[in-house]
Amino acid sequence: MSNQHLSPLRVPLVSEPRSMGQLTEEICAPMERAPTWKWWVAFGIAVAVLATGAGIVAYQVGTGIGVWGLNKTIGWAFDITNFVFWVGIGHAGTLISAILFLFRQKWRTSINRAAEAMTLFAVMCAALFPLIHMGRPWLAFWVLPYPNTRGSLWVNFRSPLLWDVFAISTYFTVSAVFWYVGLIPDLATVRDRLKTGFRKAVFKVMSLGWTGSNRTWSRYETVYLLLAGLATPLVLSVHTIVSMDFATSVIPGWHTTIFPPYFVAGAVFSGFAMVLTLMIITRVVLGYEHLITLRHLENMTKVIIVTGGLVSLAYATEFFIAWYSGNPYERFAFMNRAFGPYAWAYWTMVTCNVVSPHLFWFKKIRTSPAAIFVLSLVINVGMWFERFVIIVTSLHRDYLPSSWSMYTPTMVEVGTFIGTFGLFFTLFLLFVRVLPIISIGEVKSVLGFARSTPAQAETPPSTRPVPVLDAPEAARNHPPLAIATRKDVPV
């Protein structure tokens, strides 16, 4: 291809030679063919889990949240743990799409679309928990500041829980808009491939009449840059505000100033682990190993090493300050975490989050998808336990020994949590079927990134006319692919 950006240092982002037309075919293929039996099995399981979860939620809404394992001491446990867990998972999506975009990290192009979708679905799962926690979810609109019939009663803007309402809803809205704006050119690509029918009509509406005009592209790039710039502080603010739910209280173990950066680092840590889990499955199932390459996986594991290090540092700092501050309550809270009745949860957390990421220092592990997959699951488990430890161990033994208590989740709480996984995977599997999960336009723009080889340097730019995709020469150069003949199109 003549539009190659050659350099002896530049490692190709797409590891197999592909023309633009082939890329379009390949990325659109999962949407245009019938789903495989594997997809149906996965979808069936996800929907079954979702349905079970929905049934459990219906039961607890009907009965009241007394069916939870909460008591007077621990009034806030499983649901907030899951809320923080899911919100945290969402963060990697925005990080990949916004922060890596601002840093001009071209490798993000293959994974940003799926990561952003993951963000949206994770935030949906997260938002369910405060909603259910209300007990009467149909009154959820009470959290919004609107002129109402109860006199001049307004919401309390000094409450971190209300900040959460604004933070999460803004985060969801901006992420959704960012995702959709990124999708518009690809929706047009899909629209132009479809001949007739219902799907064509839907894509026609959704692509808003995109023609690929450079006047539009120019503005589009500006908007994308602005949205990335807006989403970046938003990522930091959302988990900062979530951490303030705890940090503004006076409970030992919660009342710490390190919480905002600590929570943000943890969110990125867990989010990248979840992106890895999903991407490793996706690339194998859809055969995208040359688009979501080992290099992508390796880069993400490097982010995990860094954020894992930050999280470990935060754990150490908390412990140090608990001792150094000389506050006996604080000191007790941390000793109780490590050696109290929930020590098993604490040490699970330490093993998963502090020890396991260090395995990624080994190149062999960093480049083995199977090993990365296992470790990404381990980190997800560890990060769930981190939230559980922070919340439950701080609450169950606070200032007054007379009110000490233990907490065990009931089947209803566990079922609700598992149900959200059903929701998450149902949405993700549907997404894989109906939308291009790799940003077609953006990957095309990095297609020419390649390392220069002596052979390439000697060959002058090709002067041949159209590289017709079904020509025998093209077939020799490219691995066999189900390429539709383009005889209907004159150019």
Next chain:
Amino acid sequence: MSAPVLIGYFDSEERVLEATRAVREAGHDLRDVYTPYAVHGLDAAMGLKPSRLTWVCFAAGAVGCTLAMSLQLYTSVVSWPLNVGGKPFNSFPAFIPVTFELTVLFAALGTVAAFLARAKLFPGNKRQALPRVTDDRFAIVIAPGQKPNALDAAEALLRDHGAVATDLREVAS
């Protein structure tokens, strides 16, 4: 009233960049360039000015910031002052998180709305993309004008710069 436009199709980013520069240098009326992805340097080649959407973003953010602050001050100080542990009614620092979120929300939605309006993108749009430009072709659209031989000259220029095909279309002017 309709006028003919000449469309030249290209198969690579570099050729379309060169051809765009050449078309402008030759003094043809360059209508637009269509590409499957954002090509860097094409704005300069076409002579497009930087977008003013950044100002829209700033203004929308300022509106969001002002609205958020006003809402919180009105509800917490004027309409329903609530004494929480003796804290001041106008507890300014506590209002920062909501103000920040609404600033970002307004800035983001305002910018996207302005972009869609300016680029005339809306559901139900009847515009159609040129063949293959959303897939693997780049297209330059020129309005050759009324001068004799202008059409031939423009077509020769496009061909010289590696156009893989050319097409003449009547469009509503």
